[in-house]
Amino acid sequence: MSWSRHGPGSGRRGYHHGNLREALINAALDLIAKKGPAGFTFADAARWVGVSSAAPYRHFRDREALLVDVARRGFELFTAQLDRAWNDGRPDPFTAFENLGRAYLAFAREQAAYYSAMFESGIAHDSDSGLRDAADRAFAVLRKASETLCARLPAEKRPPALMVSLHVWALSHGIASIFARGDAGRRKLPMAPEELLEAAMLVYLRGLGLISSPSSSGG
Amino acid sequence: MSWSRHGPGSGRRGYHHGNLREALINAALDLIAKKGPAGFTFADAARWVGVSSAAPYRHFRDREALLVDVARRGFELFTAQLDRAWNDGRPDPFTAFENLGRAYLAFAREQAAYYSAMFESGIAHDSDSGLRDAADRAFAVLRKASETLCARLPAEKRPPALMVSLHVWALSHGIASIFARGDAGRRKLPMAPEELLEAAMLVYLRGLGLISSPSSSGG
DNA sequence: CAGCTCATGTGAGATGCTCTTACATGAAAT
DNA sequence: ATTTCATGTAAGAGCATCTCACATGAGCTG
Numbered sequence: 080m081s082w083s084r085h086g087p088g089s090g091r092r093g094y095h096h097g098n099l100r101e102a103l104i105n106a107a108l109d110l111i112a113k114k115g116p117a118g119f120t121f122a123d124a125a126r127w128v129g130v131s132s133a134a135p136y137r138h139f140r141d142r143e144a145l146l147v148d149v150a151r152r153g154f155e156l157f158t159a160q161l162d163r164a165w166n167d168g169r170p171d172p173f174t175a176f177e178n179l180g181r182a183y184l185a186f187a188r189e190q191a192a193y194y195s196a197m198f199e200s201g202i203a204h205d206s207d208s209g210l211r212d213a214a215d216r217a218f219a220v221l222r223k224a225s226e227t228l229c230a231r232l233p234a235e236k237r238p239p240a241l242m243v244s245l246h247v248w249a250l251s252h253g254i255a256s257i258f259a260r261g262d263a264g265r266r267k268l269p270m271a272p273e274e275l276l277e278a279a280m281l282v283y284l285r286g287l288g289l290i291s292s293p294s295s296s297g298g
Numbered sequence: 299m300s301w302s303r304h305g306p307g308s309g310r311r312g313y314h315h316g317n318l319r320e321a322l323i324n325a326a327l328d329l330i331a332k333k334g335p336a337g338f339t340f341a342d343a344a345r346w347v348g349v350s351s352a353a354p355y356r357h358f359r360d361r362e363a364l365l366v367d368v369a370r371r372g373f374e375l376f377t378a379q380l381d382r383a384w385n386d387g388r389p390d391p392f393t394a395f396e397n398l399g400r401a402y403l404a405f406a407r408e409q410a411a412y413y414s415a416m417f418e419s420g421i422a423h424d425s426d427s428g429l430r431d432a433a434d435r436a437f438a439v440l441r442k443a444s445e446t447l448c449a450r451l452p453a454e455k456r457p458p459a460l461m462v463s464l465h466v467w468a469l470s471h472g473i474a475s476i477f478a479r480g481d482a483g484r485r486k487l488p489m490a491p492e493e494l495l496e497a498a499m500l501v502y503l504r505g506l507g508l509i510s511s512p513s514s515s516g517g
Numbered sequence: 518c519a520g521c522t523c524a525t526g527t528g529a530g531a532t533g534c535t536c537t538t539a540c541a542t543g544a545a546a547t
Numbered sequence: 548a549t550t551t552c553a554t555g556t557a558a559g560a561g562c563a564t565c566t567c568a569c570a571t572g573a574g575c576t577g
Contacts, residue, residue: 094571095525117336117420122563131527136565138525199420201336238501241488245477246469246498253472258464269460279465282457283498286505313542314554341534350556355536357554520576527570534563541556547549 100138102128107149112192116146116200146200147207153193154213157186161220168227173290179224180251180276187255188272198256221248228289236288243287250279319357321347326368331411335365335419365419366426372412373432376405380439387446392509398443399470399495406474407491413479417471440467447508455507462506469498 096102106124121142122132139145164182168175187194196202197214205211225244229237259272268275284290315321325346329338340361341351358364383401387394406413415421416433424430444463448456478491487494503509 093573094527095573097525099525115420120563121565132563133528133565133567134526142564199418201334201418239488242494242497245487245494246501249472249476249494249498250465250469251472252476253468253470256475257468257471268464269458275461275464275468278461279468279502282465282505283502284505286501286503312544313556314544316554318554339534340536351534352536352538352557353555361535518577522573522575524573525571527568529567529569531566532564535561537560538558539556540558542554544551544553546551 096128096130096134099128099130099134103135103138103145104149104152107145107196108192111149111195111200116195119146121145143202146196146202147210149193149196150200150202151207151210151213153190153197154210154217156190156193157197158213158217158220160186161217165220165224168224172224172227172231173284176224176228176280176284177277179221180247180280181273183251184255184259184272184276187259194255198252218244218248221251228284229287232288238287246283247280250283251276254279315347315349315353318347318349318353322354322357322364323368323371326364326415327411330368330414330419335414338365340364362421365415365421366429368412368415369419369421370426370429370432372409372416373429373436375409375412376416377432377436377439379405380436384439384443387443391443391446391450392503395443395447395499395503396496398440399466399499400492402470403474403478403491403495406478410479413474417475437463437467440470447503448506451507457506465502466499469502470495473498 103124106127107119110119110123110127121135124145125132125135135145139148160182161179164178165175166178202210204214222241222244225247226240229240229243232238254272254276258268258275270278281290322343325343326338329342329346340354343364344351344354354364358367379401380398383397384394385397421429423433441460441463444466445459448459448462451457473491473495477487477494489497500509
């Protein structure tokens with residue numbers, strides 16, 4: 080918890096915190112991880128970093144503004160991780176696509192606090208332009224990958240890449256929401272969410288004509 | 299708003315409400331529709347039906363218990379509507395399956411308050427056995443439909459019906475969450491959510507080998 | 518260094534929600 | 548008529564959001 084103060088000491092450095100905005104964001108992540116986005120309170124975050132309950136209002140208009148900022152950062156991290164997984168379609172588009180799907184689910188599981196803030200906190204995604212843009216950039220990675228895959232089909236058999244990316248997004252988000260997290264109570268599954276997503280993608284890509292053999296994922 | 303009292307009169311019938319439990323549930327639906335599941339308060343619901351803020355505690359242990367009850371009823375209505383859409387696979391499994399998908403999205407849109415309570419209110423689905431059972435029954439409709447479809451494939455090409463039903467559920471839920479409602483801010487789409495889901499299902503079923511022609515949906 | 522400015526933090530408090538407790542009411546049972 | 552008890556009320560403790568007047572001290576200016 081070195082972010083609770085900007086200095087190395089354990090006690091307060093002075094009247095001013097010095098790094099309150101960052102500290103509050105990290106406190107929010109900790110608290111959301113512990114008690115969910117609904118259980119997170121502004122007052123708790125203030126206590127957690129050792130300031131009065133009025134101090135956070137110097138940095139965020141209200142409780143929702145802090146949540147929005149956390150969500151925005153979540154989308155930025157999400158974008159970075161998806162982008163790295165896609166890796167410009169290397170070593171080949173199919174493998175990269177599978178990595179992309181795994182990265183989606185990995186984010187939902189490993190960055191559960193961010194994921195909660197992004198999708199389960201009840202904030203309106205179009206209320207803040209920065210948030211909307213960050214979400215758009217995350218989606219753009221899926222779109223780019225879908226375009227690369229679609230380009231491998233002859234033009235007369237080629238589906239709209241936007242539609243494909245929406246399908247992939249919805250499927251990934253659905254699996255993440257229902258199975259990789261708490262939406263339906265961590266329902267008992269016959270397979271891991273990653274396997275479930277991969278299987279769905281194989282069927283889907285075969286339906287597009289991008290894969291011929293039922294058991295092959297490579298191109 | 300005839301449910302606010304059990305009688306036809308506008309004023310209170312007496313000291314006792316007479317129908318408070320039902321009235322509170324309906325008030326919750328109205329308030330959730332207006333301000334979202336997070337904005338709904340117990341005190342608001344009590345005011346809405348004209349009782350003191352302590353009265354609801356005679357019928358629900360706490361605020362969450364009311365939300366759970368609303369969600370449970372939502373799942374029961376959901377099950378009924380999905381079941382009617384599936385209609386035992388008539389007139390044919392493919393048409394019935396398409397109807398099922400449309401019913402899923404129609405519910406998310408038309409019963410937005412129920413949908414919010416069910417999926418966006420932050421309640422734990424496994425905290426209440428009645429809620430979990432109701433959710434299971436809704437999923438059972440999807441599972442039944444998937445089994446019927448899978449049975450049309452020869453055994454050696456037949457995928458696990460459970461897996462197929464999970465795919466269908468995740469895809470439907472993903473589209474409903476992201477596009478038919480507010481999750482990503484009612485993102486501008488090149489097509490209606492129903493068309494998006496139908497297109498995805500056609501590709502998916504083709505990938506399973508259940509459909510051969512790219513533009514045919516009937517069997 | 519002295520003094521000014523202003524971003525940042527504090528304390529007190531208004532308002533509202535959740536939930537509890539002691540008491541009131543009246544419909545149904547006897 | 549009387550009793551019973553489910554259902555309602557009033558009052559209040561505890562906590563959260565958010566505001567406002569005021570305190571602090573970091574950084575600038577000379």
